[in-house]
Amino acid sequence: AQSVTQLGSHVSVSEGALVLLRCNYSSSVPPYLFWYVQYPNQGLQLLLKYTSAATLVKGINGFEAEFKKSETSFHLTKPSAHMSDAAEYFCAVENYGGSQGNLIFGKGTKLSVKP
Amino acid sequence: ETGVTQSPTHLIKTRGQQVTLRCSSQSGHNTVSWYQQALGQGPQFIFQYYREEENGRGNFPPRFSGLQFPNYSSELNVNALELDDSALYLCASSPGSLYGYTFGSGTRLTVV
Numbered sequence: 001a002q003s004v005t006q007l008g009s010h011v012s013v014s015e016g017a018l019v020l021l022r023c024n025y026s027s028s029v030p031p032y033l034f035w036y037v038q039y040p041n042q043g044l045q046l047l048l049k050y051t052s053a054a055t056l057v058k059g060i061n062g063f064e065a066e067f068k069k070s071e072t073s074f075h076l077t078k079p080s081a082h083m084s085d086a087a088e089y090f091c092a093v094e095n096y097g098g099s100q101g102n103l104i105f106g107k108g109t110k111l112s113v114k115p
Numbered sequence: 116e117t118g119v120t121q122s123p124t125h126l127i128k129t130r131g132q133q134v135t136l137r138c139s140s141q142s143g144h145n146t147v148s149w150y151q152q153a154l155g156q157g158p159q160f161i162f163q164y165y166r167e168e169e170n171g172r173g174n175f176p177p178r179f180s181g182l183q184f185p186n187y188s189s190e191l192n193v194n195a196l197e198l199d200d201s202a203l204y205l206c207a208s209s210p211g212s213l214y215g216y217t218f219g220s221g222t223r224l225t226v227v
Binding site for chain 2: 034041044045046090092095105106
């Protein structure tokens with residue numbers, strides 16, 4: 001069965017600093033992995049997805065993530081944080097044990113950006 | 116492309132009542148999934164429909180049921196509401212998993 005662990009429920013960075021949000025997955029098969037962002041009182045917006053093509057995936061708003069099979073990780077990074085990046089971020093893996101569309105989410109990491 | 120639209124945005128119900136939440140997906144999105152997101156938690160998979168048939172279900176009791184219609188709309192029905200059903204309910208649709216899933220803004224359900 002697939003699972004996702006997000007390390008750190010809260011991360012705080014200064015504006016302009018590097019953003020690093022950690023995600024480790026567990027999967028017995030090559031996974032499809034996703035990062036979503038959720039702003040207050042809104043739904044989830046897809047930032048980027050890994051579907052077994054390039055291991056470095058570029059997403060929207062300057063975010064990227066690197067799939068590392070040896071470390072079972074899919075950490076999300078952004079070189080320079082902006083105030084508008086403050087939100088909650090969810091890592092997810094697609095569940096092959098179920099059916100298409102079944103995403104298993106981590107518990108989320110709330111990102112705060114200080115001026 | 117109109118995205119995924121959910122209605123209503125907020126809802127207050129009394130314990131024991133029944134509720135229907137609605138979702139309108141994009142044309143061509145044959146797969147729709149519903150998720151429950153409790154406060155401070157990640158979304159939890161409820162069930163999925165593909166071409167109007169349920170083809171996947173998470174760890175939710177039978178009082179959670181759904182329907183998908185040919186016009187790409189869908190419903191989530193919850194009977195005998197419990198206080199713990201208070202959550203944000205999210206609908207997500209996709210034309211295929213390689214494309215990712217488009218989420219609606221959700222319905223905030225409060226059970227009192």
